[in-house]
Amino acid sequence: MVWLTAERKVLRLADRRCAAEGEMTEPTQINNQTGRPATDERIRLAHGGGGVLMNRLIVEHLLPVLDNEFLRSLGDGAVLPPAEGNPVLTIDAFVVQPLEFPGGDIGRLAVCGTVNDLAMMGARPVALALAMVLEEGLPIAVLDRVTASISSAAQEAEVCVVTGDTKVIDPAGRGSPGMFVTTAGLGICPEGLRLGPERISPGDRVLINGPIAEHGLAVMSAREGLQFETQLSSDAAPLAGLVQRLLRCGPAVKFLRDPTRGGLAGVLADIAEQTGLTVEIQEPAIPISRATRHAAEMLGLDPLNVANEGKFVAVVAAEAAEEALAICRGHPYGREAAIIGTVTSARPAVVELLTAAGGRRIVQRPYGEELPRIC
Amino acid sequence: MVWLTAERKVLRLADRRCAAEGEMTEPTQINNQTGRPATDERIRLAHGGGGVLMNRLIVEHLLPVLDNEFLRSLGDGAVLPPAEGNPVLTIDAFVVQPLEFPGGDIGRLAVCGTVNDLAMMGARPVALALAMVLEEGLPIAVLDRVTASISSAAQEAEVCVVTGDTKVIDPAGRGSPGMFVTTAGLGICPEGLRLGPERISPGDRVLINGPIAEHGLAVMSAREGLQFETQLSSDAAPLAGLVQRLLRCGPAVKFLRDPTRGGLAGVLADIAEQTGLTVEIQEPAIPISRATRHAAEMLGLDPLNVANEGKFVAVVAAEAAEEALAICRGHPYGREAAIIGTVTSARPAVVELLTAAGGRRIVQRPYGEELPRIC
Numbered sequence: 001m002v003w004l005t006a007e008r009k010v011l012r013l014a015d016r017r018c019a020a021e022g023e024m025t026e027p028t029q030i031n032n033q034t035g036r037p038a039t040d041e042r043i044r045l046a047h048g049g050g051g052v053l054m055n056r057l058i059v060e061h062l063l064p065v066l067d068n069e070f071l072r073s074l075g076d077g078a079v080l081p082p083a084e085g086n087p088v089l090t091i092d093a094f095v096v097q098p099l100e101f102p103g104g105d106i107g108r109l110a111v112c113g114t115v116n117d118l119a120m121m122g123a124r125p126v127a128l129a130l131a132m133v134l135e136e137g138l139p140i141a142v143l144d145r146v147t148a149s150i151s152s153a154a155q156e157a158e159v160c161v162v163t164g165d166t167k168v169i170d171p172a173g174r175g176s177p178g179m180f181v182t183t184a185g186l187g188i189c190p191e192g193l194r195l196g197p198e199r200i201s202p203g204d205r206v207l208i209n210g211p212i213a214e215h216g217l218a219v220m221s222a223r224e225g226l227q228f229e230t231q232l233s234s235d236a237a238p239l240a241g242l243v244q245r246l247l248r249c250g251p252a253v254k255f256l257r258d259p260t261r262g263g264l265a266g267v268l269a270d271i272a273e274q275t276g277l278t279v280e281i282q283e284p285a286i287p288i289s290r291a292t293r294h295a296a297e298m299l300g301l302d303p304l305n306v307a308n309e310g311k312f313v314a315v316v317a318a319e320a321a322e323e324a325l326a327i328c329r330g331h332p333y334g335r336e337a338a339i340i341g342t343v344t345s346a347r348p349a350v351v352e353l354l355t356a357a358g359g360r361r362i363v364q365r366p367y368g369e370e371l372p373r374i375c
Numbered sequence: 376m377v378w379l380t381a382e383r384k385v386l387r388l389a390d391r392r393c394a395a396e397g398e399m400t401e402p403t404q405i406n407n408q409t410g411r412p413a414t415d416e417r418i419r420l421a422h423g424g425g426g427v428l429m430n431r432l433i434v435e436h437l438l439p440v441l442d443n444e445f446l447r448s449l450g451d452g453a454v455l456p457p458a459e460g461n462p463v464l465t466i467d468a469f470v471v472q473p474l475e476f477p478g479g480d481i482g483r484l485a486v487c488g489t490v491n492d493l494a495m496m497g498a499r500p501v502a503l504a505l506a507m508v509l510e511e512g513l514p515i516a517v518l519d520r521v522t523a524s525i526s527s528a529a530q531e532a533e534v535c536v537v538t539g540d541t542k543v544i545d546p547a548g549r550g551s552p553g554m555f556v557t558t559a560g561l562g563i564c565p566e567g568l569r570l571g572p573e574r575i576s577p578g579d580r581v582l583i584n585g586p587i588a589e590h591g592l593a594v595m596s597a598r599e600g601l602q603f604e605t606q607l608s609s610d611a612a613p614l615a616g617l618v619q620r621l622l623r624c625g626p627a628v629k630f631l632r633d634p635t636r637g638g639l640a641g642v643l644a645d646i647a648e649q650t651g652l653t654v655e656i657q658e659p660a661i662p663i664s665r666a667t668r669h670a671a672e673m674l675g676l677d678p679l680n681v682a683n684e685g686k687f688v689a690v691v692a693a694e695a696a697e698e699a700l701a702i703c704r705g706h707p708y709g710r711e712a713a714i715i716g717t718v719t720s721a722r723p724a725v726v727e728l729l730t731a732a733g734g735r736r737i738v739q740r741p742y743g744e745e746l747p748r749i750c
Contacts, residue, residue, distance in 0.1 A: 045747045050636030052742055076492035076633070077465030079564060087462060089561050090452030091504035095542045117451035129466035131557045133508075167470045169555075169748065172547030180544075182506045184559030186464050189454060258451070261425030372420045373544065 043138040043177070048168025057166065061140065065147045066154075070127070070162035078162035080127055080186070088123035088187040090114060095180050097373045099142060101222040103214070103234030104309075106181050107146035109375060111153035112236045112309055113260070114185035119240040120256045120312060122195050122247060123187030125159040130183055133167045137177035146179070157238035159185075193247075197274035199254040205321035206271075206279060206341040207314045209242065209334040210235070211287040212264050216306035217295045219374045232295055237310030242331045249327070252320030258312050260375060262366050265304040267313045268351040269365035276349045281341035281363070284356045305366040307374050315343065418513040418552070423543025432541065436515065440522045441529075445502070445537035453537035455502055455561070463498035463562040465489060470555050472748045474517060476597040478589070478609030479684075481556050482521035484750060486528035487611045487684055488635070489560040494615040495631045495687060497570050497622060498562030500534040505558055509543050512552035521554070532613035534560075568622075572649035574629040580696035581646075581654060581716040582689045584617065584709040585610070586662040587639050591681035592670045594749045607670055612685030617706045624702070627695030633687050635750060637741050640679040642688045643726040644740035651724045656716035656738070659731045680741040682749050690718065 046053045063071065070078040094110045104112075111128065118125045130150065134143065154161055171177045214235040221232055239258070247253055259267045264286070268279050288303055296303040310333060316324045321339055328334030346352075351363040421428045438446065445453040469485045479487075486503065493500045505525065509518065529536055546552045589610040596607055614633070622628055634642045639661070643654050663678055671678045685708060691699045696714055703709030721727075726738040 049747060050641070050741075075496065077463050077496050077498070077560070077562075079496060079498075080462045080464060082459070082461055082566060084457070086457055087455045087501075087561060088452050089455060089502050089504050089559070090538055091506045091557070091559050092540045093506035093508050093542045093557060095508055095544050121450065121452050121454060123452070123454075126462075127464050129464050129559050131466045131468035131559075133468050133470055133555055133557075163465055165467045165557075167468045167748075169470050180508055180555065182466070182468060182508075182540075182557035182559075184464070184466050184504050184506075184557075185452070186462060186561060187452075191457060266425070366426060372424060373542075375542075 041140045043134045043136055043140060043168055045136050045168050048166060061144060062147055065151045066161045068160040070160065078127065083126060083188045085188040085190050088118055088121050088189055090117040091184040093180060093182045094375055095373055096219060096375055098222055099178055101219050101234060102231055103218050104236040105146055105149050107149035108153045108236050109309060110181040110183040111150055111157060112238045113375065114183040115157040115159065115238040115240050116258045118185045118187035119243040120258050121189060122193045123189040124244060125157055125185055125187050125240050127162040127186045128154060128159055128183055130161045130164040133169060133180040135169055135171045135177035135179060137171045138179055153238060157240055195256055197255055197271060200275045200277065200315050200343055202277060202343055202345040203318050204254060204315050204343040205318055205339050207316055207324055207337060207339050209312055209328050210336040211289050212308055212311060213288060213292050213296060213303035213306035215309040216374050217292055220299060221295060232291055235308055235310035237333050239310065239312055239333060242333050245327050245331060246324055249320045249324050252317040253314060255315040256312050259308045261307055263305040263307055265363050266366055268363060272349045272351050278344045278346040278349050279341055279351045280344055281353050283353050285338050285340045287336045287338050304363060416515040418509045418511055418515060418543055420511050420543050423541060436519060437522055440526045441536045443535040445535065458501060458563045460563040460565050463493055463496050463564050465492040466559040468555060468557045469750055470748055471594060471750055473597055474553055476609060477593050477606055479611040480521055480524050482524035483528045483611050484684060485556040485558040486525055486532060487613045488750065489558040490532040490534065490613040490615050491633045493560045493562035494618040495633050496564060497568045498564040499619060500532055500560055500562050500615050502537040502561045503529060503534055503558055505536045505539040507541050508555040510546045510552035510554060511543055512546045513554055528613060532615055570631055572630055572646060575650045575652065575690050575718055577652060577718055577720040578693050579629060579690050579718040580693055580714050582691055582699055582712060582714050584687055584703050585711040586664050587683055587686060588663060588667050588671060588678035588681035590684040591749050592667055595674060596670060607666055610683055610685035612708050614687055614708060617708050620702050620706060621699055624695045624699050627692040628689060630690040631687050634683045636682055638680040638682055640738050640741055643738060647724045647726050653719045653721040653724050654716055654726045655719055656728050658728050660713050660715040662711045662713050679738060
């Protein structure tokens with residue numbers, strides 16, 4: 001019982017301190033990234049308690065950054081305008097470590113991951129819901145940066161965070177206090193739109209919108225403290241805008257999948273398995289940066305197995321392949337798009353890599369993931 | 376690099392062990408609660424890796440229990456049938472400890488919490504999305520029980536888990552390995568349905584569907600290992616069915632809110648604050664069990680501030696109050712419903728408790744929550 005009373009005392013003291021801080025006439029420092037007063041405050045259990053401190057966290061730190069008419073009502077959910085078409089629902093939990101890495105952070109990752117799941121199903125993102133589990137001791141400055149990142153990624157994807165939930169847990173014994181972010185996405189796809197492996201047939205072309213393996217390697221090198229001559233950067237990007245343009249090619253676009261966990265190899269293995277057809281890939285056609293290739297060699301990883309967070313694999317009818325490629329190359333997230341292979345009826349159904357030297361090798365589905373907690 | 380190789384080895388060994396287990400002709404023991412073979416297996420990091428082990432976890436443990444046509448496709452999301460009305464989106468993260476408590480577990484809690492958020496907005500639940508973050512070392516038997524509980528609560532609420540995501544994190548140093556569950560809910564509410572504090576006016580009646588404070592006290596006593604003469608049990612229940620019936624009263628139902636964190640006092644304070652009206656509550660009319668009152672006294676808590684997970688507060692026009700009460704009492708989750716008070720124009724706007732002895736006291740908004748991690 002004592003600690004209950006103790007907690008109440010802490011709460012009251014904390015409240016007085018916050019009140020005192022609020023009385024300062026001018027904030028002394030502004031955080032350049034968030035444009036908000038710098039603070040060395042940290043998350044406390046009471047920030048998740050549903051009381052005054054939690055209200056302050058929401059009103060002062062989350063609402064101003066994520067603001068929109070739906071979120072502002074602070075209801076238990078958001079009532080959205082009616083929309084024609086099929087609703088599409090998706091959810092992803094993100095546990096990446098470190099929380100911030102070159103090219104992104106857990107917030108950008110969460111928004112992009114969820115928007116991309118919707119995009120791969122041909123859906124236009126309509127709304128995001130955001131749940132954050134914060135560990136006690138997390139610097140509020142980190143939370144502010146992640147929230148700002150969520151906001152900017154959502155803006156880029158033309159979608160809002162319409163509802164949310166925040167919980168605080170006692171800190172783990174596993175290093176600096178962290179956070180977990182879960183995002184659910186609601187999208188709308190036009191009735192009658194069909195994308196799926198069952199639509200793939202021999203002769204179809206396989207397209208990717210840019211260089212592979214950048215997210216996984218950026219996170220791994222940040223976590224391991226590895227330095228490479230060129231800075232690796234995550235490719236995390238919301239792809240819904242590009243995909244909506246691509247879908248103007250009509251039914252020639254047959255299948256879309258984002259090569260996240262399991263990498264490009266995982267998606268190609270899925271295609272071969274689910275269609276019973278062979279996927280023939282021209283190795284030299286696969287876009288990959290020198291820096292990525294170098295880092296993968298250093299780490300002993302096959303870039304085909306490494307996670308991406310801003311890439312999609314599209315299977316497109318042969319006659320529309322050049323048009324699809326041109327659409328991709330005309331978009332910031334598709335500048336380095338390439339047609340990397342062809343679906344054939346060769347048996348047995350495998351993923352076959354044709355090397356520059358004229359050799360052939362079978363690409364296996366990754367057994368497990370290369371490293372945990374990259375998303 | 377060494378630990379990477381080591382992890383691969385663990386994976387292969389684990390895989391062999393699982394294969395060997397699969398070869399047994401008869402499972403030796405059946406878990407009574409889940410109807411599945413008992414296992415002493417535990418979650419490993421590789422269960423979250425996107426590889427073979429993860430696939431097995433999903434196909435053997437999650438799919439059979441949660442099965443439905445949407446989930447079965449194992450896509451990145453679920454394409455749902457078009458529906459008329461306003462889509463309603465909600466999300467909740469659950470971090471309750473212990474994971475299992477009298478009357479429920481984190482799974483039942485997650486489904487009920489999300490279904491009830493939708494119900495409070497007048498929405499019929501259409502689909503749930505489920506994200507689970509598992510700590511390495513979590514017994515798979517616990518996961519099986521939680522999953523079974525999610526399934527049965529969802530069935531009761533006439534809704535399916537249509538899509539999901541699973542991640543595994545390294546265990547915290549904070550006791551036995553746990554899990555966090557985040558559920559997002561999609562509902563549909565009829566166009567034109569308006570529920571909200573702005574519709575409340577003097578003379579309206581305040582109704583609650585049953586006895587208060589049971590969830591919070593059940594979790595707290597389970598966590599603290601407290602024994603009471605009568606076993607306390609969480610009230611966690613999906614309320615959408617009851618609320619849909621209640622809404623047949625039409626526009627006489629003006630406001631609905633579930634008194635979770637912050638309890639009944641929190642919701643009544645919200646009403647007074649948001650309407651500028653006084654809420655007069657007859658203390659003897661508030662349903663509360665003897666066991667709950669006793670436990671709250673022992674713990675030094677005000678039951679008005681303690682969380683509920685199967686209750687709603689409804690504000691109803693006076694002329695429809697008896698009809699609303701009768702509807703509630705005719706439903707399993709409303710048998711002990713009561714009209715507990717009246718909205719008045721008395722100034723200043725407060726929540727006033729009229730005691731059995733004829734006294735009056737002002738009910739304050741709870742400052743913080745009584746104890747963390749009750750949901």
